[in-house]
Amino acid sequence: MKYLYLLAPILAFFAIIAVYFLIQTNRRPIPHYEPKEFVFDAEEYLRQLKMQHKPLDSSGVHRLLLKRTRQKVGVYLESLEPALDTIGLEIVNVYHSVMGFDYVPVITSGNDWPYHARKSKHYENKAIDFRIKFLLNEEKKSIVDLATKKLEGRARVIWEKGPMEHLHVELLEP
Structure with missing residues (x-):
């Protein structure tokens, strides 16, 4: 009983060793993960669209x-207006027509x-922003x-300049 106070530190020492x-x-080695480079292939995209037998619903467009x-x-x-999903795809199409199909907005x-x-x-x-900050001025102007x-008559496109430069797209009120 005289050395009972030493029991807790000794048990803690053995627990740490265990x-x-x-x-x-x-x-075990930690697996190395390298994300695949995304390359948009227009022919594969068209092939996928032809394989679909039904038109896309609003969640499919999203x-x-x-x-x-x-x-x-x-x-x-996740809560975007369905019309804004369609407008967003049209903006993606604009980016592809200016920057090429390999560019991902x-x-x-x-x-x-x-x-x-x-x-x-x-x-x-009813609004989303697209990055245009790192593009050339001619490309920015063409995209805008x-x-x-x-999108004339359906959405307003605003080129917001400054340190947080972006392309602001918002739905117009009906």
Whole structure:
């Protein structure tokens, strides 16, 4: 009984050694993951469309928009208006006509950013933003002009310049 106070530290020491040996015996290599480079193949896309026997419903159009674009981390697009999914695909088509089919546009914002203007259409799920920040000025101008012409009467296209430069697309009120 005289040395009972030493029992807890000794047990803790042996427990730490046991855990150490358990960890050492369970050494497995961590698998290395490299994401595949996404390359859009127009012929494969057309082949997939021909294989479908029924037209896409609104959830199919939404999935297609997500598949044809990349999204910035944290972007929330799940509650978009169905018309905005279609408009988003038309913007993707504009990007492809200017940049080529290998280019994958990036959606930088949906209804996810708390710093939009107070009455922004983003909060009504009627607006999305596309990245144009790293493109050449001629490409930016071509994309904005083509998108404005293509969506005239259905959506407003705004080239928002500055440090957070992007292409803002919002639905027009009916």
